[in-house]
Amino acid sequence: MLSPAVAPDGALYVRDDPDALTIPDEGARSRIQAAFHRDALQGVLHLGAREVEVALPPPLAWLRSLGRLFMARLCALPELDALGASAEVPLPPEAELDALAASVPAMRGAEYVSAERLASWWSALHDAYRAALLGRAPSAWLRAQSPVWHAVGRVCFHLAERKGDPPFAFLATFASGVSASGRAQHVPLGRAVAESAELRDRARLDALLEPVRRAAAGSELVRALVDSGELFQPLGWSAAEAHAFLLETRALEAAGVQTRVPDWWAKRARPQVRVTLGGEAKTRLSASSLVDLAVDLEVEGEPLTPDEIASLRAAGSGLTRLRGRWIETDPARLDALLKQWREHKKLLREGVSLHDALRLLAGAQLGDSALGADLVDPAWTRVEAGPWIAETLAALRDPSRLGDVSLGEDLRAELRAYQRLGVRWLWSLTRMGLGACLADDMGLGKTLQVIALLALERRHRAGEAAPPSLIVAPASLLANWRAEIQHFAPGLVAKTAHPSAGRDAPPDDAAELARWHAGVDVVVTSYGAITRSTPMRDAAWNLCVLDEAQAIKNAETKQSRAVKSLKGRGRVALTGTPVENRLGDLWSLFDYLQPGLLGGAKQFGRYAKTLNADAAPEAWAPLRRLVQPYILRRLKSDKRVIADLPDKTEVTAWCPLTRAQVSLYRAEIDALERALVGAEDPTARRGAVLTALMRFKQVCNHPSQRTGDGRYLAKDSGKFGRLREIAEEIAERGEKVLVFTQFQEMTGPLAAHLAEVFGAAGAVLHGATPVKERARLVRVFQEDPSVPFFVLSLKAGGTGLNLTAAQHVVHFDRWWNPAVEDQATDRAYRIGQRRNVLVHRFACRGTLEEKVDELLREKRALAGAVLGAAGGSELALTEMSDRALLDLVSLDLSRALDEG
Secondary structure, eight states: OEEEEEOTTSOEEEEEOTTSOOOSOHHHHHHHHHHHHHOHHHHHHHHHHTOSSOOOOHHHHHHHHHHHHHHHHHHTSTTHHHHGGGOOOOOOOHHHHHHHHHTOOSOTTGGGOOHHHHHHHHHHHHHHHHHHHTTOOHHHHHHHHOGGGGTTTOEEEEEEEOSSSSOEEEEEEEEEEEOTTSSEEEEEHHHHHHHHHHTTOHHHHHHHHHHHHHHHHHOHHHHHHHHHTGGGSOEEEOHHHHHHHHTTHHHHHHTTOEEEOOGGGTTOBOEEEEEEEOOSOOSOOOTTOEEOEEEEEEETTEEOOHHHHHHHHHHOSEEEEETTEEEEEOHHHHHHHHHHHHHHHHHTTTOEEHHHHHHHHHTOOOSOOSSOGGGOOTTTEEEEEOHHHHHHHHHHHSGGGSOOOOOTTSOOSOOOHHHHHHHHHHHHHHHHTOOEEEOOOTTSOHHHHHHHHHHHHHHHTTTSOOOOEEEEEOGGGHHHHHHHHHHHOTTSOEEEESGGGGGGSOOSSHHHHHHHTTTOSEEEEEHHHHHHOHHHHHSEEEEEEESSGGGGOSTTSHHHHHHHTOEEEEEEEEOSOSSSSSHHHHHHHHHHHSTTTTOOHHHHHHHHHHHHHOOOHHHHHHHHHHHGGGEEOOOTTOTTTOSSSOOEEEEEEEEOBOHHHHHHHHHHHHHHHHHHHHOOSHHHHHHHHHHHHHHHHHHHHOHHHHHOOSOOOGGGOHHHHHHHHHHHHHHHHTOOEEEEESOHHHHHHHHHHHHHHHTSOOEEEOTTSOHHHHHHHHHHHHHOTTOOEEEEEHHHHSSSOOOTTOSEEEESSOOSOHHHHHHHHTTTSSTTOOSOEEEEEEEETTSHHHHHHHHHHHSSOHHHHHHSSOOOOOOOGGGSOHHHHHHHHOOOHHHHBOOO
């Protein structure tokens, strides 16, 4: 075991001594040995800072007392973070050093210990402290050592309840150090000041009085206590005096004074105006629905009696005893709120609008409201759901609470348990007239759940004259929808309203269109067709279903406005990415699903800015509560949802640059720097940046993509070399791979390269591939074992395809939006996949791609904050400063080049 010793020249060192007492705590023993082996004074600092409670042999315990003394005086320094590593910890008074030297236990060289020797060690402790910081802020380093250091060296104001009169006691203390048990040692502030003055310890006296001076500067209460001298003695306080102090605790903490108050103050009870919404049941909900309103006074959920209300009014503002405990009261504020709510109740005799009710219940202050913002004071108002609306919202948030629905023989599929829940949820919302967003992870069968819903609709309206339901999808998915409907619900009469339908295409006349879809259950059309056709937009529909609803994420486009003008009894949106790029996507989606719920676009924009500035969980909670009933999201990674789907593993495939790529990359950096100097107009600058970013991507892919020479030699691209390595291994295993690129011009060179590796041709799909050819390519890849790879452009092949024959997915270049990449990955990772899926995300080391890869991992939090699941947010690279942008695209040659 380590045994400390002092050399004749006063140097502290440690030696191995098998006879020395051991340290019982094995973890602490290894930490202490490691610290002392680095340096003896680092060991002393470690003992004082970290091992505050560990039982130690006497020599180590004595050294710990020195380390604790250093730490206590370090913590007492004002503005410690500002001082950082340059902090100079004042030497203790000579009397204190003499006492410490006199207490040295039996150890080798104990006779060489003196106050002068301790002073020399004190100087060396500064070096140990600076080495331990490792560039961190002192406060962060202290937190990593022990929580006790948060209190040491600080003045603390204590308030406690007491029996009798006065009912409260106040005492100011100073945490002078750490006790033998590892707790902060508090002494009365008056005694600490007297001792420091007696010892002429100016540094400690400053540490005592500086936070008091700061607190007095901002608090009349503390200033009066200082001026009168009462701060330095125990005091008895009335309820009014205690309340005045409690109201200032936050300001005192900001001034550097700790406060300790009764536990009940943090969650103090208050009498509140209780507003109850939605007690009466309704059969149908919509934006125009009205919800009943009730108002009364309560404390902690229990109504106040007339006598209690009278006693609270008589007591006035402050702290009052009620029902055996202290509560905070403000009768004037309560009476004003109660009067306002009762006046509004009279004004809104028929009830509150559904949207106002839901915003109030969620605590989301956005949108125009008949109820002014001054009515909702969270401290003195509690808005709660009545029995009916509470039960309804709970069921929508948890579909397992909804009643089951019978599909009978109308659906030729065995639904999984989570899919049955999804159908019940869709059925319940559309029956009530509410919009529904089915946001299941890609591959969990959103299409099948909607087909089941349509089959239910047909069954329940049998014999009724009703318009058909409308499905709006990307043009490339129309054939898929028709095939799925025919396969799973052949009883549904479906038509395609699109020019590709040829003679069966709908007429561009309202009357003819009505005859065209008479007797039809489902009409399938594209976003483009809806945008072009006025009769389609003006027609009456049963349900309006949007597939890949992220197509309306931009509220200002002609396409979004056209889709939102559709007239249907109910609205459904299908998307795996409700928040694809930014929070505004969510607003646009709800502007279709439940118009007005999230307020106007400008109002929501202002609200969203407050969330971006404060991403704490509590800031997101109101918005999450507001939208949650309308969004059903399940993830494939959740084994409670689907237990038999294999695993998905995602790895970054790091690629080097070749010499040719390095040369081009450097040229692009120079070109960007010149463009930034000359771009004074913001629009021109954004254009220059976007062009440069695209060129950097092209260089990282292959020099020929940037130069346009058409050669595409494999040796010229690090990515082509990495793709060969991966493809060779896949070929040896007889497996299949999907390769995604955002560039259509790269699909041909990639296919040629892969054909050489596999010794067989694969499939290629991009934006110019005809719709009918897409279906054939998918079928061939899925069914023909001789087709080993499928190269797809990301936008054309990233949605709607079922490609479970592939066990590997390669993202050859990055879209810089995780949600889009995830959609593409899930062409393979979806129901029907029997094998584990390996995803390779290519990125070139030392380049823009490596830095963006790091940023993307940080950008998956936005949808999670709103929906409780991972999502993506595109990077606003064009808005970076010139310096930040050039740093981002800079080339780290030592990492980029592969010299092997």
